[in-house]
Amino acid sequence: MKGDSVTDVTEILQDExxxxxxxxxxxxxxxxxxxxxxxxxxxxRLQLDNQTGDLKITNISTTDSGLYKFVISSPxxxxxxxxxxxxxxxxxxxxxxxxxxxxxxxxxxVSEIQRDxxxxxxxxxxxxxxxxxxxxxxxxxxxxxxxxxxxxDRLKLDHQTGSLTITNTRTTDSGLYxxxxxxxxxxxxxTFTVTVSGEIKTVLVIEGNSxxxxxxxxxxxxxxxxxxxxNISEGRFSAYGGPDGKFRDILNNVTARPITNDTGxxxxxxxxxxxxxxxxxxxxxxxxxxxxxxxxxxxx
Numbered sequence: 001m002k003g004d005s006v007t008d009v010t011e012i013l014q015d016e017x018x019x020x021x022x023x024x025x026x027x028x029x030x031x032x033x034x035x036x037x038x039x040x041x042x043x044x045r046l047q048l049d050n051q052t053g054d055l056k057i058t059n060i061s062t063t064d065s066g067l068y069k070f071v072i073s074s075p076x077x078x079x080x081x082x083x084x085x086x087x088x089x090x091x092x093x094x095x096x097x098x099x100x101x102x103x104x105x106x107x108x109x110v111s112e113i114q115r116d117x118x119x120x121x122x123x124x125x126x127x128x129x130x131x132x133x134x135x136x137x138x139x140x141x142x143x144x145x146x147x148x149x150x151x152x153d154r155l156k157l158d159h160q161t162g163s164l165t166i167t168n169t170r171t172t173d174s175g176l177y178x179x180x181x182x183x184x185x186x187x188x189x190x191t192f193t194v195t196v197s198g199e200i201k202t203v204l205v206i207e208g209n210s211x212x213x214x215x216x217x218x219x220x221x222x223x224x225x226x227x228x229x230x231n232i233s234e235g236r237f238s239a240y241g242g243p244d245g246k247f248r249d250i251l252n253n254v255t256a257r258p259i260t261n262d263t264g265x266x267x268x269x270x271x272x273x274x275x276x277x278x279x280x281x282x283x284x285x286x287x288x289x290x291x292x293x294x295x296x297x298x299x300x
Contacts, residue, residue, distance in 0.1 A: 016074040018053045020213075023066045028055065053215040060205055062087045067200075070215050083213050084202045086195075095204035097195040098169055106177055106192050108162040114183045119162040122178040123147070130177075131157045131164050169196045 018030035027039035030050045037046050041063070047056040053070060070081045088095060098104040106121070113119060119133040123146065130151060131142045142155040150172060156165040162181065166173055179190040195202045205211040 016072050018048075018050070019071045019073075020048065020055050021069040021071070022064075024069075054212055056210060056212045057085075058210040059208060060085075060087050060211055061207055062089070068213055070213065072215075081215060082200045084197070084200050085211065085213075086202065086204050087207050088204060090206050090208075093191045093193050095193045095195070095206075097197060097202045097204050099201055100169060100171055100196050100198050102169055103165055103167045104169055104194060104196075105163055105165040106179065106194075108158075108164075108179060108181065109188075109190065110161055110181065112160055113162050113181075114185070117162075117181065117183045119182075120180045121157075121164050122180070123151075124175050131155060133157065133159065133162055166194075171196045171198055 019026060020028040022039065022041075025039060027042060028035065028037050028046055028048045030036075030048060030053070033050050035048050035050050037048070039046075042057065045058045045060075047058070048054075049056075053072065055068070055070070057064060065085055065087045068083045068085055070083075072079045094106075096104055096106070108119065113133060113135055115135055117133070117135050119131075120129045121131040123130050126146060128143060128146050130146055133140050140157065140159045142151075142157050144152040144155070151166065154167045154169075156167065157163075158165075162179075164177075164179075174194055174196045177192040177194060179188075179192070181188040181190075193204070195204060203211060203213065
C-alpha cells in the first residue's frame with residue numbers, strides 16, 4: 001500500500017552481478033559489492049542489500065506500482081524473480097498477499113472470544129459463512145460446501161481467537177474476506193483483501209509506508225568459498241577453482257590425472273579417494289590450519 005516499503009537463488013556468490021528493474025528500466029545494481037542506483041524517480045528511497053539482493057522502497061507512492069524484476073547473473077547461471085507491487089491508499093482494509101500453495105492467516109485481532117461471542121467469516125458476497133463460532137451454542141465450524149466445495153479441507157479456525165487460516169492457497173481464493181465479531185457489548189467488522197499470486201509474487205503496500213522485496217537469499221560469509229570448485233564426470237575431474245579462481249592451480253595437480261582402474265580399485269573407490277583429497281586441499285586453503293594436507297598434495 002502507498003507509503004509502505006517493499007524489499008526484494010538461496011545465496012549470492014562473490015562473482016555474481018545483481019540488477020533490479022522497474023517496468024524494464026534498471027533502478028539499482030550490485031557489481032563486486034558496489035551498489036549503484038540509476039533511476040531518479042525513487043531518488044533516495046531505495047536501499048539495496050549487496051549481500052542478499054533484497055530491495056527496500058521507502059515512502060512508497062501509487063506511481064511506484066508496477067513490475068519489479070530481480071536478476072542475478074554470472075558465468076555459471078542467470079536467475080530471475082519478478083514481483084508485482086501494488087500501492088494502495090489507506091482505506092482501513094487489511095491487505096494480504098501470498099504465493100499460490102502457501103498458507104495465509106486472517107487474524108481476528110482478539111486474544112479470546114467472549115463467552116457470548118459470535119464470529120462469522122464471509123467470502124465476497126456469499127450469504128453462507130466460511131466459518132463460524134458461537135460459544136453459547138458451542139459451535140466451532142468451518143463449512144467446506146461453500147462455493148461448491150472450493151475451500152474443502154483447507155480451512156482452519158482458531159477456536160480461541162477466531163482467526164482463520166487458509167492452507168494450500170489457490171489463485172481463486174483471491175478476494176474480500178469479511179469478519180463479524182459480535183457480543184452483548186459490541187459488534188466489530190473487519191475486511192481483508194487477499195491476493196494469491198502464481199509465478200509472479202504480488203505485494204500489496206499502503207501509500208507512504210515502506211516495503212521490502214525479498215529475494216530469499218542468504219547473507220554471504222566473506223570467509224566462505226562460494227560456487228563449485230570441481231566436478232567429476234566421465235571418470236575425470238574438472239576444476240572450476242572457485243569464483244576468483246584461487247583454487248585452480250592447486251586443483252589442477254589432481255584433475256590432471258585420469259581416473260582408471262589400473263590399480264585394481266573400483267572406480268567409485270578412486271573417485272571417493274580423490275574427492276577426499278580435494279576436500280582436504282580446500283580446508284587447507286581456507287583455514288590454513290592443515291599443513292599436512294599441503295604436504296600430502298605435494299606427495300600426490
